[in-house]
Amino acid sequence: MLTKIKKSKVLVLCVLGLCIFGMFMIYSASCYSAKVNYDDAFHFVKKQLFGFVLGIGLFFLALKVDYHRLVKIRWYIIGGAVILLVLVFVPFIGISSNGARRWIGFGGLTLQSSEVAKFAYVIFVACYMSKEYKKMPTFQGMIVPLIVGGCICLLVLLEPNLSVTLCIGCVMLCMLLVGGIRMKHLLMLSIPALLLVPILIIIEPYRLQRLTAFLNPWGSPKDEGFQLIQSLYSLGAGGWFGLGYLGSRQKYLFLPFSESDFILSIIGEEFGFVGIVVLCIAYLVVIKEGIKIALHTKDRLGAYMSFGIVCVIAIQTLINFAVVTGSIPPTGIPLPFISAGGTSLSVFLGGIGLLVSIAGQEEKVYVSVPTKKQKMFFKKIKLSKNLVK
Amino acid sequence: MFNNSIIKLQKRLLAVFVLISLIFIAILTKLAYVQLIKGQWLQAKAADQWTRDLPLKAKRGTIFDTNGNVIAENYTTYDIYIRARQVNNPSQVAFTLSQILDVDYETTLKKAQNTAISESVVKLQVESNLAEKVIRANLSGVVLSENNKRYYPYHDLYTQVLGYTTIDNTGQAGLEAYADNYLKGVDGYALEESDVHGVKIDGTLSRYIPSISGMNVTTTLNTVIQMSAEKALEKLCEDHDPKTATAIVMNPKTGEILAMSTKPSFDLNDVPRDDVESLLAMSRNIGIVDVYEPGSTFKVLTTAIALEEGVTTENEVFYDPGYRIVDGEKIKCWKYTGHGSQTMTEGLCNSCNSVFVDLALRLGKETLYDYYEKFGFGSPLGVDFLGEGSGILMDIDSAKKVDYARMGFGQAIAVTPLQLINGICTVLNGGNLMKPYLIKNITDPDGKIIMENTPTVLNRVISEETSDRIKVMFEEVVKKYSGYYAFIEGYRVGGKTGTSQKYENGQIVQKYISSFVGSYPADDPEYVVLVVADEPSSGQYFGSVVATPYAKMIFQDIIAYSNDQPNHLEEDLQTTQKVIEMPNLIGKSITEAFALLSQLDLQFEVMGDGTMVIGQTPVAGTMVSKRAIVVLETV
Incomplete structure (x- = not known):
């Protein structure tokens, strides 16, 4: 097990660094609001620490389990995720907050179903595609991942949680792409997905307001534009090097969700542009390591699964960055490893566990002896990898 | 077929990675724009919400008459506000305020409960003895701000000369307006850092710029x-x-x-x-x-x-x-x-x-x-x-x-x-x-x-x-x-x-x-x-x-x-x-009347331009002093 970790030490160190940095940032961002609202400055930090410990548990669990065994239980996994998503709507179990039902609770613990569903879907699609990889370039091959993905998206959308829906949708498309579907089919999928946007707006007109608010937040500084303006204030105050740790002014209740979805604003305020660039590099390293694992795995299941996990991390990070900087309409999505949110953190750590496990297995599993042509290609890849570095 | 699909997989993996990197670069560009180019502008805008600006009103100058008597001066009053978000017990706060300040209980209660507004006025220009009672009541969420009210000890004396000020102490008429630049002084202010509800943040410094009192004007008036x-x-x-x-x-x-x-x-x-x-x-x-x-x-x-x-x-x-x-x-x-x-x-x-x-x-x-x-x-x-x-x-x-x-x-x-x-x-x-x-x-x-x-x-x-x-x-x-x-x-x-x-x-x-x-x-x-x-x-x-x-x-x-x-x-x-009995002039011709009055050493004024006297003040028989003025009405 330790050898596996050693093999992916860059990845593990980066992730660990992000988690610890995250906890420090959660303290900085939430100490005031937690003191005001819960009379305990460490309220969110404690919850995050709990999620972290749980996440480490999941990490080792994922490391220990041979991921090939997941193929057999893939339907149970996706079934469980769907049950969790449905439970959100069950009274007494589902917990609603700010008009959305996103959590289920048992005992004193709460769990955000959609966080679990994301990874369940990744595992399911990876298993499916590795089994049916020959069918993938055909339309028939896409049907199962699409239907399952569609169901999950629909359930998440009903919470409503548009941002996670978007995230799962993107992961679905990326995985299908890597799974070998034809570009023609990809376009066929993308166009109806894009057409969905106006339909969603018609269903819930507040989304249009959000959309216009993102283009000109100053038009409605007290309503739709408020969150974004507060985020921009944070970033603007940070400048090049930021105000220093604990120096944020916006955390004094000005910036809502400063410890969760908008923690990047506080990071930008306290560590400046340079701080965010460093953070960005850390994420890119994690993503690059993940892609490397996918590339080096000669086993399809491992490649698909590791890519899926990286995909979730990358897409979620990108959406979060884009929202915080005002590049896309505001929508709540946590920053992986950093934002306060126990479920998110522990599930992501579990995902990293899977990644490390896949990386550790790459040596053992050979699918076939590479041909001359393949060797040539691998050389090219190595070259291009170096370029990327 | 198999090899091709592996190559395709790896190609697409790389493509996705490149795409992700490009999007990261695009977002970082936007971030650089926000943080580095718009930073100053955003900071200036944000500064407004980070600090609470408490004005410290300058004391308006006194106006004296030529002998040093005060004819216009200031005395301190208090403006009383309610910050609903800090109120613990709205009904009690509203009750106490309505008792002390003689304001309507229902209205005050609404203000105390309206957390949508950070601050609402309870009463302006409250005399200091009442303000002291409010302070002693130690109510949560009630704040007082000191104010200077203009006072004119002679009330309606000098009305037009002195003029008056607006309710916020700016000269509006008379000398108050003419000498406003001298009298008004320079307002100071206290800046304190606060959270979104206006609650001062512990451990932060307040900038305090004291007000400069207005100058005193001594008039030539007695x-x-x-x-x-x-x-x-x-x-x-x-x-x-x-x-x-x-x-x-x-x-x-x-x-x-x-x-x-x-x-x-x-x-x-x-x-x-x-x-x-x-x-x-x-x-x-x-x-x-x-x-x-x-x-x-x-x-x-x-x-x-x-x-x-x-x-x-x-x-x-x-x-x-x-x-x-x-x-x-x-x-x-x-x-x-x-x-x-x-x-x-x-x-x-x-x-x-x-x-x-x-x-x-x-x-x-x-x-x-x-x-x-x-x-x-x-x-x-x-x-x-x-x-x-x-x-x-x-x-x-x-x-x-x-x-x-x-x-x-x-x-x-x-x-x-x-x-x-x-x-x-x-x-x-x-x-x-x-x-x-x-x-x-x-x-x-x-x-x-x-x-x-x-x-x-x-x-x-x-x-x-x-x-x-x-x-x-x-x-x-x-x-x-x-x-x-x-x-x-x-x-x-x-x-x-x-x-x-x-x-x-x-x-x-x-x-x-x-x-x-x-x-x-x-x-x-x-x-x-x-x-x-x-x-x-x-x-x-x-x-x-x-x-x-x-x-x-x-x-x-x-x-x-x-x-x-x-x-x-x-x-x-x-x-x-030397007292003279006023003669009766009514019915006499005006020339006769003039002659008679001159003889008695009395002054006269004539109303109308007729030739016949039809009225006189004072009336006949009144005792008048020499040189008194007699008004004659003529037709």
Whole structure:
């Protein structure tokens, strides 16, 4: 097990660094609001620490389990995720907050179903595609991942949680792409997905307001534009090097969700542009390591699964960055490893566990002896990898 | 097939990674724009919400009268606000506040519960004893802010001169407005960092910039004389009910304005802001801003010019048939039966228009206008007050002979009351036109003099010798003629009455302005008093009756105030105590009446231009003193 970790030490160190940095940032961002609202400055930090410990548990669990065994239980996994998503709507179990039902609770613990569903879907699609990889370039091959993905998206959308829906949708498309579907089919999928946007707006007109608010937040500084303006204030105050740790002014209740979805604003305020660039590099390293694992795995299941996990991390990070900087309409999505949110953190750590496990297995599993042509290609890849570095 | 699909997989993996990297770069570019290019701008915008700005109001300067009595000052009040988000027990807070401050419980409760607003006003300008009770009640979410309220210890004294301030202490009218830049001081402020609800953040520094108190203004006004003037005007209003009544008291030697009053007025501590129109009307400092036709009081100036130019002497004899014909136009004297032969001095004392028509014609247009300019008519004198009037002086080229002939006795020319009294001061003080002023000095809060007004000679108008000659005639009018009601036994008062008829839309109407300008002591005046009553409605309108007695009241108070001792009192008393029984004049012809009154050494004024007497004041049988003024009504 330790050898596996050693093999992916860059990845593990980066992730660990992000988690610890995250906890420090959660303290900085939430100490005031937690003191005001819960009379305990460490309220969110404690919850995050709990999620972290749980996440480490999941990490080792994922490391220990041979991921090939997941193929057999893939339907149970996706079934469980769907049950969790449905439970959100069950009274007494589902917990609603700010008009959305996103959590289920048992005992004193709460769990955000959609966080679990994301990874369940990744595992399911990876298993499916590795089994049916020959069918993938055909339309028939896409049907199962699409239907399952569609169901999950629909359930998440009903919470409503548009941002996670978007995230799962993107992961679905990326995985299908890597799974070998034809570009023609990809376009066929993308166009109806894009057409969905106006339909969603018609269903819930507040989304249009959000959309216009993102283009000109100053038009409605007290309503739709408020969150974004507060985020921009944070970033603007940070400048090049930021105000220093604990120096944020916006955390004094000005910036809502400063410890969760908008923690990047506080990071930008306290560590400046340079701080965010460093953070960005850390994420890119994690993503690059993940892609490397996918590339080096000669086993399809491992490649698909590791890519899926990286995909979730990358897409979620990108959406979060884009929202915080005002590049896309505001929508709540946590920053992986950093934002306060126990479920998110522990599930992501579990995902990293899977990644490390896949990386550790790459040596053992050979699918076939590479041909001359393949060797040539691998050389090219190595070259291009170096370029990327 | 298999190899191809592996290659495709790896190709696409790389493509996705490149795509992700590119999106990262795009977002970082946007971030750089926000943080580095727009950073300053965003920070400036955000600074507003990060800090709470508590203004520290500067204390407005005090206004003193010439003797150092406070006539306008500040006292501290408190504005009380409620911050609903910090209120623990809204109903208790609302109840306590409604008890202490006498505000509505329901409204206050709503304010205490309305967390959508960070701060709402409970009550403004609360007296400090009530504010102390609020502080002692120690209510959560209730904050007080100190404020300075203007207070005028003399209430409706000085109304138009002092003016008033807005509720936030900015000068709005009068000296408060004129000297606002000196009085207002510089507001300071305390900046403290706060959270979104305005709660101060512990451990942060507050920037504190103290306010600088306003400067103090000492005026030339004398409260004792002002009170006397106001009292006199109140009596005038009571007796004759004019539209407005104005009094000015000046020191002719320096140009200091000692008192300036206009009625009706209002209590400066309770400015009637609800009725803007009447507020504006009552706020007009008529003495400085309005113009009127001065009438006979102006004859004093014509006399001075004529004597100075040597076109006449006191003893030159004029004949008045009751009118003069100038350019074919008949200019009537008020005594249309004519004053007959009289000296120049008698002409002034009788207020005979014909004499002044002659003098004006002799002087000529150029000379007259030359002097008017030296007296400052037609342009503001530069008194330290906002909105000073210039008066109306006909353009020299369009003034016909008949026009400047009228100007000789105070018609066809309009001046401000201040211009008139200042002109009179000039001829009485030895011939210097002084610049009138209200502000003696301005001192900073430490007492250092920032600005000081000293007597300023604007023009040398007439010689000292002419001035001395005028003083003699001026006293004569009061002693023996129409100014008699200003006569004070044992003291030397000079003066001249004036009555002018008003024009409305170019038509002469039965509305009058009655005035009197007088000096004390007559031989070396230290006080000059002007009283003007606009449209008295008691039936009486002669300056000798409507204005003079009230100027006398002011002189009496001045004498008492100066503690001057009487001279030749006995002699004066002998004259005044000689009592005559008023004869019955009703039914007599006007000429008969004049003869009888002259014989009894009584003065007379005539209403109407008939030949038959149909009414008289005082009525027959009344005991009157010698030289008393009898008003005859004629048809």
